[in-house]
Amino acid sequence: MREKLASLPGSSANPTVALAFAKLLKTVIRYKYFYLMLVPGLLYIAIFHYAPMFGLVIAFQDYKVFKGVTGSAFVGFDNFVYLFKAPQFLTAMKNTFIIAAYKIIFGFPVPILLALLINEVRFLIFKRSVQTILYLPHFLSWIVMSGLLFNFLTEQGPINKLIKLTGQKAIFFFSDEIYFRTILVLSDIWKEMGWNAIIYLAALTVVSHEMYEAAKIDGATRLQCMLRISLPSIMPVIMIMLLLRMGSILNVGFEQVFNLYNPMLYGVGDIIDTYVYRIGVLENKFHLSAAAGMFKSVIACIMVITTYYFLEKVEEK
Numbered sequence: 147m148r149e150k151l152a153s154l155p156g157s158s159a160n161p162t163v164a165l166a167f168a169k170l171l172k173t174v175i176r177y178k179y180f181y182l183m184l185v186p187g188l189l190y191i192a193i194f195h196y197a198p199m200f201g202l203v204i205a206f207q208d209y210k211v212f213k214g215v216t217g218s219a220f221v222g223f224d225n226f227v228y229l230f231k232a233p234q235f236l237t238a239m240k241n242t243f244i245i246a247a248y249k250i251i252f253g254f255p256v257p258i259l260l261a262l263l264i265n266e267v268r269f270l271i272f273k274r275s276v277q278t279i280l281y282l283p284h285f286l287s288w289i290v291m292s293g294l295l296f297n298f299l300t301e302q303g304p305i306n307k308l309i310k311l312t313g314q315k316a317i318f319f320f321s322d323e324i325y326f327r328t329i330l331v332l333s334d335i336w337k338e339m340g341w342n343a344i345i346y347l348a349a350l351t352v353v354s355h356e357m358y359e360a361a362k363i364d365g366a367t368r369l370q371c372m373l374r375i376s377l378p379s380i381m382p383v384i385m386i387m388l389l390l391r392m393g394s395i396l397n398v399g400f401e402q403v404f405n406l407y408n409p410m411l412y413g414v415g416d417i418i419d420t421y422v423y424r425i426g427v428l429e430n431k432f433h434l435s436a437a438a439g440m441f442k443s444v445i446a447c448i449m450v451i452t453t454y455y456f457l458e459k460v461e462e463k
Contacts, residue, residue, distance in 0.1 A: 170396050205440045209433035216222035218433075223420060225437035234357025234412075235438065236420040242442075245398045248331045255389060256339045258384060262372050277347075292405035295333055296320070319405070320427040323414040329406065332413070334399060345387065349380040385457045396442045 174181055203226055207218040224256075229235045260280070267273040283291070298305055299319040306316040319325045355378060361371050400419035407415035418438055426435025 150271075161241065162247065176226065183228035198456045202436060202440055205436040207433055209436070211430070211432070215320070224435050226441065229434060229437055231296075234416070235418075236419060237413065238416045238418050242396055242398055242417040242419075245327060245330060245403075246395045248327060248376060249334055250391060250395070250396060252331055253335045253338075254388065256335050257342035258346055258377075260339055261350060261380075262376055264347060265350045265376060266372060267366060278338070278345070286337070288399075288401040288405045291333065292335055295406065299329070309351075316396050321410050323411060326407065326411045327336070330391065330399070330402060333406075334402060346380055346383060349383040350376060353379045356375050384399040385460075389450065389453050393446055393450040395449050397445055 203215055204218065206220060206222055207215070208221050208224075209215070209218045215389045263278060264273060297303055298307070301318065305319075306309070310316060317325070319329060357375050358371055359362045361375060366374070396418060398419075399418055400423070402416070403415055403417055403420055404423070407420070418441075422435040425431045425438075
């Protein structure tokens with residue numbers, strides 16, 4: 147065995163490295179089929195996520211389609227300077243942060259509360275029925291969802307009919323900036339709360355029933371069991387989900403906003419993604435759209451690191 151280890155790379159310099167390498171090789175051989183199952187996923191990530199990163203160079207160029215990446219002039223940070231001086235981009239950036247904050251503050255706790263409530267239901271048929279009904283909106287595209295919202299909230303829709311019955315004037319929801327962000331947040335909660343609750347329900351299934359029984363013997367109510375046992379038990383999962391959510395904090399839903407907003411709502415509804423679409427696809431300014439996308443990615447990376455550091459400090463306490 148020692149002779150085999152001696153022939154491994156780095157064995158003469160550090161026997162510990164050789165031993166670790168031999169252990170890793172043995173593990174790979176033993177679970178070779180599991181590692182083969184990873185290959186398609188790794189190829190997908192490499193081809194569609196890492197390889198396109200070469201295109202980030204156009205964020206620092208005056209990119210021309212016919213000249214390509216190698217032939218376009220290098221302009222340094224001029225594209226970023228242009229963006230931060232453009233009123234439309236600043237408006238889009240402000241709207242993105244505001245909508246993202248609303249969705250986290252009001253939308254992130256809803257699946258957690260929903261999972262806790264569903265977990266307390268003891269009638270199995272009713273429980274499964276509620277879960278199925280709440281999951282269904284997730285499988286509808288935003289095109290379908292936007293059509294439903296337009297039908298509900300138009301002047302002749304059921305909401306305005308109820309408002310008229312009270313003697314009030316109809317509200318033009320999709321032409322008034324006051325209501326647009328509220329519509330975005332509430333419709334996103336409605337569509338995704340059932341689906342996002344799945345992971346919390348899965349985490350609740352591993353909580354020991356003996357803890358609940360002991361708490362009931364001590365006189366704890368169901369609400370106290372929920373707050374003192376269920377919620378703390380899924381707190382690590384909540385932290386992980388919050389960390390992942392912060393990583394995509396600026397992805398506030400291109401499909402949702404694109405299908406619901408109109409030029410009258412640009413002041414409160416235009417986000418970085420829709421701005422990138424307009425200047426990149428419609429105006430062919432790919433270098434500016436790449437710069438805006440790179441800025442969004444850098445902010446997301448900073449948010450992930452900051453959130454991880456914060457959660458680590460909270461866990462230590």
